[in-house]
Amino acid sequence: MTGIMPDQINQTIGEQEEMYQNIIEYSLETIVIHVDYNILYINESGTDFFRAPKQAIIGGNILSVFQPSSHDMIKKRIQKAMTEGVLSPLIEEKIIRADGTVVETELYCRPVTYGNRKVMQSVFRDISVRKEAEKMLKNREKLASVGQIAAGIVHEVKNPLTAVKGFLQLLKESHSHPYLQTMENELDKALMTLQNLLQVSKPDLQDEPLIPIDFCKELQSLMLLFQDKLYNVEVEMDLRNPGSRILGKKNLYLKAFFNLIKNALEAIHEKGKIKISHYCDNQWVYIKVADTGVGVPEEKLSMLGTPFFSSKSDGTGLGLTQVYTTIHEHGGHISVESRLGEGTTFSIRLPISH
Ligand SMILES: Nc1ncnc2c1ncn2[C@@H]1O[C@H](COP(=O)(O)OP(=O)(O)O)[C@@H](O)[C@H]1O
Ligand SMILES: [Mg+2]
Known part of the structure; x- marks a missing residue:
């Protein structure tokens, strides 16, 4: 006789129980x-x-x-x-x-x-990974909307200021007064600030062509620009996967990495170290700029990238805005980790071009 014997049923139930x-x-x-x-x-x-x-x-x-x-x-x-x-x-x-x-x-x-x-x-x-992604997206939207508002205000304010500057020049021709030159200088500063703000908050206005960029090479050349500032700062370059390329607006990118390295140097008050690393996988190029500088207080971390946020007496607070908008415009991600008194690391991920 064929069929399933009770023993077999018990065994199957036992196995099933174990499986569950x-x-x-x-x-x-x-x-x-x-x-x-x-x-x-x-x-x-x-x-x-x-x-x-x-x-x-x-x-x-x-x-x-x-x-x-x-x-x-x-x-x-x-x-x-x-x-x-x-x-x-x-x-x-x-x-x-x-x-x-x-x-x-x-x-x-x-x-x-x-x-x-x-x-x-x-x-x-x-769900910490998902939460982190949501936070980044929110931050990105916030920055984008601040950028939009800033660009809108710049347009509105620039025109009347330019008109004032024109009248001031006319006035200078017919009258001479020592204050007139000071007024013009101050006005020029204001116009320059507005122009900078427009540039950094709306990088898509820049119609630079997209070209393949080898960041290993570019980061090395960028570092040369800081030679005179590296007296007390040790620099470590960990540049892997040379030759990998990213399609992008080169000048915008160079300016962004210049701003990051400049901030890292400014964060180191006495002796310290800057580490720049580069590596890639199939999809992304990862670049990190880490310093052993003063760090950012936790409550200020979310402010990074907001136009005019600066802790420096002579800071503009536009450097990181340019960095964040450039990375985002190229479809990349940027995140920052920092500990007060220990240092800061900016981690960037950029889509690779095949
Ligand atoms: N590597 C860093 N270490 C510590 N603080 C930093 C670093 N990078 C940026 N920051 C903080 O972010 C602020 C904004 O930076 P940024 O937009 O470049 O403007 P600025 O350098 O003109 O102040 C800085 O004033 C500083 O407080
Ligand atoms: Mg700066």
């Missing part, structure tokens, strides 16, 4: 089973996610991974899901890991029956 257990145990998402906030089980991903061994997590209180301000809300969600027996919808929360770091997380929970016990299953997903 493995699916949960090795799921890429962190899965936690808890009852009355008491953690009964955590899968393999959970040890990475919470940065603690399983034994340290099991037996703990699920609420302890949430910020105290969220405890009431989380309790309510768990209670509601438990009593109504339904999935509680996705939320985003900041989760505190065992080492004290905080991770942006997406999570949901649902009641499940485990043997004859009703327990809660919570699923945690790390």
Whole structure:
């Protein structure tokens, strides 16, 4: 007689059970089973996610991974899901890991029956990469809109100022007064500032042709321009993958990297080091400009790139605006990491041309 024997059925069920257990145990998402906030089980991903061994997590209180301000809300969600027996919808929360770091997380929970016990299953997903991308996009939009506003104001203000300058020149011809020249000089400064602002906030106005650029070569030549400023500064050039090319507006790019290197040098007050690195993969060229200078306070980081934001007494606050708009105009990404008193690193990624 052919067919499936009871033993085989049991074996198949056993195998299936093991398979399902493995699916949960090795799921890429962190899965936690808890009852009355008491953690009964955590899968393999959970040890990475919470940065603690399983034994340290099991037996703990699920609420302890949430910020105290969220405890009431989380309790309510768990209670509601438990009593109504339904999935509680996705939320985003900041989760505190065992080492004290905080991770942006997406999570949901649902009641499940485990043997004859009703327990809660919570699923945690790390969304820090997505959050970072969203933040960058927002920042980029903010900068773009500031740029638009700035360019609009420049147009509006430049015309009347140019007219004033014309009348001033006429006045100078018919009258002589020592203040007239001072007025004209000041007016010229204002016009120059406006012109700079227009240039840096709207680089697409520049109709430079797109040409292939080898950044390894260009970065080396750029550094030569700073030779006289490198007295107390050690420079390390880690330039890999020479010969890789990027299609772009060369002058805009050179100006951008000039601005970054200039800032790095200005951030080093006594002795220090600047490291410029370049490497690429199939898609992108990565360039980093790192310094061991004064650093940027955390609350100021989001201001970088905003026109006129400067901490220097003689700064214009237009350098980074030019950098950010140039990188964005070429479809690239720029991010900055900084620690006060330790240094700053600007990381740039530019699409490679094949
Ligand atoms: N490498 C750096 N290290 C520390 N601070 C920096 C660095 N780069 C830029 N900054 C900060 O960003 C501000 C704006 O830079 P930027 O737009 O080039 O204007 P400026 O150099 O004229 O001040 C600087 O004043 C400084 O506070
Ligand atoms: Mg600058």
